[in-house]
Amino acid sequence: MMDEEELTDYSEDGVDLTLIRSFLSLTPAERLDIVQRHANAILAIWKLNAGK
Amino acid sequence: MPESDFQRALRALHEGGVEFVIVGGMAAALNGAPVDTLDLDIIPARDEENLARLLRVLDAIDAIYRIHPSRRLKPDANGLVSPRPHNLLTSCGPLDVLGTIGRGLTYQDLLPHTVEMEIGGGMRVRVLDLATIVALKEELAGEKDLAALPILRRTLEHKQRGSE
Numbered sequence: 772m773m774d775e776e777e778l779t780d781y782s783e784d785g786v787d788l789t790l791i792r793s794f795l796s797l798t799p800a801e802r803l804d805i806v807q808r809h810a811n812a813i814l815a816i817w818k819l820n821a822g823k
Numbered sequence: 824m825p826e827s828d829f830q831r832a833l834r835a836l837h838e839g840g841v842e843f844v845i846v847g848g849m850a851a852a853l854n855g856a857p858v859d860t861l862d863l864d865i866i867p868a869r870d871e872e873n874l875a876r877l878l879r880v881l882d883a884i885d886a887i888y889r890i891h892p893s894r895r896l897k898p899d900a901n902g903l904v905s906p907r908p909h910n911l912l913t914s915c916g917p918l919d920v921l922g923t924i925g926r927g928l929t930y931q932d933l934l935p936h937t938v939e940m941e942i943g944g945g946m947r948v949r950v951l952d953l954a955t956i957v958a959l960k961e962e963l964a965g966e967k968d969l970a971a972l973p974i975l976r977r978t979l980e981h982k983q984r985g986s987e
Contacts, residue, residue, distance in 0.1 A: 778888050778896070779908055784966045789889035789910045790862055790917055805828065805861060805916070812827035812943075813852050819941045 828916030829863045830942065832884065835915060837946050839880035842868040844933050845950045846924055851971070853940055854953040856978040858971065862917035868930045869922065874903050877920070884913040925959040953979045 780788045794802060826834070829849060836843060845853065848860030867877050881898055888896040889912045898909055898920070906922025906929075923929050936955040939947050957975050960968035 778890055778902075779910055780890050785963075786967055787862075787910055787919070793889055793892075793912060793917060794861060806859070808827040809829065809861065812830050816853060816940065816942050817855060819943060 826943075832863055832913060832915035832918055833942060833948055834944070834946060835880050835884050836865070836877075837948065839876050839883070841877045841880055842873050842930070843877075843949070844930055844937050845948060846921065846933070846956075847919070848971075850951040851953065851956050851975055851978075853942075853950050854938070854956070854978070855982060856953065856975050858974055862919055864919040864921055866921050866924060866930045866933060869904075869906075874900065878903060881911065881913070881918075881920075884915050884918075886911040886913045886918065888912075889917065925962060928959075953982060 782788055797805070833845075843865040844850075845863070846866055847862075847864030848858055849863050851858050852860050867873055878898065878900055886898055888898070889910045890896075892912055898911065903909065903920070908922070909920040911918045911920065924933070933951060933955070934949070936952050937949040938952050940950050941947050953975065957972065957979055960972055960975065
C-alpha cells in the first residue's frame with residue numbers, strides 16, 4: 772500500500788482531480804452513455820419517490 | 824431499462840449488508856436537485872463489522888484507487904479505518920468512500936439527517952437530506968460549494984413549499 776498522502780489528489784479549491792482524469796480517459800460516446808444512464812436512473816427514482 | 828453504474832454499486836452495497844449514507848452530488852440529485860453528478864459518495868458506519876462487509880463488497884466490484892489506475896492499488900482493512908477519503912474506481916463506476924464530511928461529521932452524526940428512499944428493485948437506501956446538504960455547503964463555503972448552492976437552495980424551497 773502506498774503512503775496515504777498519495778492516495779488522493781484534490782485541487783486547492785476542493786475539486787477531485789482523479790475524477791476529472793478518469794472521465795477524460797473515456798471517449799465522448801462513453802461519457803454520453805454514462806451521463807444518459809445516470810439521468811435515466813435518477814428520473815426513475817424521482818418517479819418512485821414522488822409525493823413522499 | 825438497464826441499471827446505471829451507481830445503481831449497480833448501490834445494489835452491491837445493499838446486498839453486501841453495508842450500512843451507509845449517500846452524500847454529495849448524488850444525494851442532492853436523488854433529493855430532486857437538477858444537478859449533474861457522475862460519482863457516488865458514501866459514508867459507511869465505522870464499526871469493524873461494517874467495514875469488513877464494505878471491504879468484501881469493494882473487492883467484489885474490483886475497487887482500486889483512482890489516483891494511479893495502472894497500479895491497481897486496492898483498498899485494505901487498515902486503510903479503510905482511516906477517516907480520509909478513498910477515491911475509488913470500480914466495475915460500477917467511480918465510488919468515493921468518505922470517513923467524514925463537513926467539519927468531521929460521521930455516519931452516526933448524519934443518520935438523523937437522512938431520508939430513506941426507494942431506488943428500484945425493492946432496494947431502500949439512506950440519503951442525506953437536502954436541508955443538511957445546503958447547510959453543509961453554506962458552512963464550508965468553498966468555491967465549489969458556493970457554485971452549487973443556488974440550485975440546491977431553490978430545490979429545497981420548492982420541496983418545502985410542496986410539503987406545506
